[in-house]
Each structure stands twice: as C-alpha cells, then as structure tokens.
Amino acid sequence: MMFASGKLIQADWHTTAEGRDMLSCLFTRNKQGLRTFGLLERPPLSAHIEEVHYKIFVSGKSGVGKTCTVAKLSGHDIPKSHIETAGIQTSTCYWPAKVLDMNKVMLFRLQFWDAGEAASKKFDHIMSACTDRVDAILFLFSITDKVSFDELHQQISRLTSSGDNITKLVIATKCDQHALGEVTRKDIRDFEKTWKIPILKVKNILDNNQSDTNDTVYTMNALCEHLWQRDLILAGKLNKPILLPDSETTKTITSEEFI
C-alpha cells in the first residue's frame, strides 16, 4: 500500500503552532524522547480530541532490534545490550496527527506488541495472542544482517494473506550503522517495488538533537497515516489500492535523505 505521504495526514502539521503545542505535552522536557504514560494515564491534551486505538505487532528475527525500536518509538529507555525478550511485552504511546479528510486532529494510541523468539517457539499462546485482532504488523530487518532481510518474504507470507485488512510496514533498523550495512539501497527499492510495502528507517540510538526528533515525527506520522488509510478503506471511504507497478508520480514514503 504505497501512496504519497502527506495525502491523508498533514505532514507539516507538527511545525504549526497548534502542532508544536501538542507535541510539547508529549515529549520529555529535554526532548530526548516521547513521554511514557501508565495505563491509567493519558497525555494532558484536551479531552475533546478523539482517540483511536491500534494494536501493532512487531515481527522479525531475534536481534534485529524489535525491542529497541519499540522503546525508541514509545519513549521507554532503549536497552543497551541485546536482551532476549521474555514472553510478550507491550508498550503504549500516543501521537496526535491532523487527518485531512476530516480536517481535525486525532490522537492515535498505538500499542506495540513485542515477543521474544524463544518464548514464542516454546509456548504457542504467545504468537496467537500477538496476532489476535491485530491492526498492523511491522516487519523488521536490520541493514547489518542480510539474513534478516531475506527472511522478510517468508515472515510476511506466514503472518498475512492478501485478503486480510492488516496494515503492513517494513522497518529497516540500525540505519546508523551504514559502514556495516549488508542490505543495499537497491535491495530496499526492489523490495518496495515487488511487495508494495514501504520501508521506514530507524536508528535506535539516543542522539538528543533536532534531526532525531524529526526522525521520530516522520516515522510516527508514516505509521499513523498507514493506519488511517486502512480505516478509511474499511469504512468504504477509500478504494483499496490496486496493486500495479508504481507510476512515476508516486513518491514512496521513504526518502533517501532520511537515512
């Protein structure tokens, strides 16, 4: 499902006065990351803002950076070393975005589901709990691990079918490790062409600067835009995209500059 980014969600809303205002409630004071909220809490935003909930399963080979990516996107501390995740771990975060078809700001509540590989192999309830009534699946691979990229095909076919209504996105992790990259830009472009699934890029490192914040804004917007697109399709307000080769005019959601 590729489409021009910014068609459904106003891409630069976060730089408007209204957007900046709301974001300041969501980022920690030193802007190092998003603030976390307990299950009994909600960001201090007007109660009038409508909330939409999504369950997102994060899939990928052990060690590609699932737990770190979720921590980064949801504002939790990023683990410093690889720790095999025990069982299931969910992280909730909030993201406001201006949806263009209704011309209003919605609060997206995203719940990421992350499970350790060993536990999901040993106990069958883990996988089914993660994929039950899931709205989106993020397929992760690391640009420093070609095998994790090659496994994507198999993972996507195992967890989804063409008829389902699950939003699918691919995330390339460890994009700060270009020197060690085993997956090329061409690999990525070819993948996007074949699968019609956009690839987002993340670096799960703390570099407390504006470009890092911009990356987070970009990734979160992209995620929300795809979830919103699915909602519109399910509501019959948007046609399901026809899977034809990209026309020249379609700009993919990933930009090379983003790396």
Add this chain to the structure above:
Amino acid sequence: MVAYIFCLTTSGGVPVFARSKNGLKQLPFPVIGSLNGVHMFARSHDVELLSTVTDDSKILWKSFHDSLTLIVVSEDDNADDCHLGNVLSHVFDSMVMLLGFDDVTNIKNVERFKKDVRVCFPLIDKFVEDQSLLTFGDLVNAVDVIAAAENAVLQNFLDAFAECADSPYGCLLIHGKIAVATRKWWNLTSRELVLISLLVSSLTSCSSRDIPVFLPDGSPSVPHRLMTFQLTKFIDVCVLCGPKPSLNELEEEVGRFWRTSYESLRAALQNHPCNIPSSFNLDSNILGFIVVNIETNRCLCSVYSSSTTNGDESLDCHERRHILRSYYKHVVGNYFASKVEGSEKIPSSFTHSAMDTYMTTDTYKCYAMLSPPHQIYILYSTDIPTFAMRSITEKTLMILTKDKSTQL
C-alpha cells in the same frame, strides 16, 4: 560483592554462560575451565569441593541436580559461605523460573540451552550487580515491602482485580517492592516471592507483559502466566494466571478496576525511597534498617531516614546500603540463623545462642536483634551512645512492626 558467576554442565564441563560485574574484564576460558576442573577432579574422588579463599577473593562451587555446576567468584568479605551459596541458589532458581525445572535439569542439547538461557540474564545480572540493588530481598530471603497508609484501600482494588483475572495470585509493586498482595500470593515460598519481584524489576519498562513462569516450589514443571500492567510509572500490578484470560482481555479491564485508585497510588508512590510513611517517628541517629519477618517472608528496609535530608551526609545512601548488606552477612551465619540456607550452622565455639549483637566503628555503629519471628538490623550514626543502641533498636522494632501499614 559478587564479581563473576560461571555456569557449566556438571557431567561434561561445557561452559553454558559467564556473567561478570560491569567493568570487570572477562576471564579467559582456560581459567574458567580450571576452576571447574578442580571441582570435577574432587568429585571423581568422592570429595565435594565447597569453597576456597585467595588473598582477597572467595570462590564457591555448587552443583544442581547433576545437571549444572555454578561457580561464583567474589571479594572475600569474611562472611559465612551460606551467603554465596544463597546467591548460586537464586541463579539456579532463576533458570528454573524462566525455563522450567525439566529443561534445566535434563539438558538434551547444550547449544540450544545456551541460547535459551539468555532470557535469564537480566534476572541473573541482578545477583551479579548486587551492589546496585535497591532492595534487600535477595540477601535476606524475604520479599521487600513498602509501607503506606493507602495500602488498606489498595488491597480492595487488588483483590477485585485478581478476581476479575480469575486468579488468586495478585500483587501490587511500587518500585519493585510489594505494597499489597492477595492472601494466596503470600503463600508463595520465600524464593518465589523474591524472584518474581526481582524478575519484574529486571525487565525493561513497558505497559504490560505476559511471561511464562515456572514456580520453583509450587509448579516447577507447569508454567503459569505472569501478567503485569503498568498503572503509572514505577507501579505495576501483577497476576499469575492459567491459560485465561488473555493479555488483551485483562488489559481492557485495567482502567475499569483501577481508575478510581489513581490518587491513592500516587500518594503511596511518595513513600519511595523511604519505604515507610513520613509520619513514622524514628530515632534521628538511624541511618538505615532491615526488618525481616521470617514467618511471613517479608522484609522492610530503608536507607533513607528523615536525617538523610538534614545536610550532614557522612554516609550516602549507596554506602549505607553496602554497610547494611555487609553487616547482615557478618551477623547471619556467624551469630544468627535466618532464612538463608546453611545459616543455622553457627560456629560451635559459642556456648549460648546470641539474641543481640553490635559493632562500632569510627564512622558508624550497627546493632542487630532477634525477636522471633522478627529480626532487625540497624545502621546508626556514631552520635548514638553505644549503651542506648539496645533500647532504641527495641523501640524501633516496636514502631515498625506494630503499625498496620507495614504488614510485618
């Protein structure tokens, strides 16, 4: 202080894992191999090698169920061996808890096991990094609690939520210390209580979890599901369930059951890190204390006294914690018996069993007292007259155990 922990298979001596304290360089395999070699050699001659000391360190071996041998290298703090043996038991129980007794005692494929065991590292590292632990439960084999006036109210919320989860087992953790737990939760054994609390605080922070756990005593071969929900930062509610309800289902109930508790939770959170309400009037010379109830498996500990805020910081909290831990290890196994396995073998040179003991140094004083089922260990500033320590210790124990909110 623990420096290294090694794990090898008992029969073949195959290394399974090595954990070292942050900042220490890893020991080369030949060294680990020889450490294991001497133990195996003794074994083959029907001798059990228990421990040894070098100039400044102590090494202790322990084999579990003819399956795994654990070796700990630690600085020699002149404590009884029972404390290091206790550390190794915790490490073994950690593996049982996350992998199951059968998989740990009957290893079919070592390479596979080496991979599986990695999930235990955050928990095992808690014992390796014992100097950074903010709780004392691992040391005294009783679980840390936090006292709060709100606990009585919170108990009702917890009982209702556990019932909704269709589970008799529920507890509310504030910064990894139990504020309240259901009646059944308190029936867990001391090691289960200690390990579950430590497991939750060893994991990366998140909104909710669903983790298969085996109870080393209650259910070593059949897993339960430990589900946790973060109500607000640093407060998790935990339940132990069977196959149902699902994480999805139970999480949907969290708001309904806990929303009206929010103010009480925030208020109870204020008692961290003191672990007791500020209304408690303890002697101003007290720098820290450990109170254990060896029957109920609970301990209440603090190194943040009211005087912590009063300028004159002769000992910071980190030092206070370290001194209390060392003092406990100095007393238990030498003078007092406790929940720590092996501590009952007090040196036979004593003609009587001690009920009180104390120690004075240039920078602090310590006093310990037995008052079954309670034990209390107090760290004092040097300002306290030595003759006053006994009565103040007695009085402090009264204050801490008689108040309803401490549940001791």
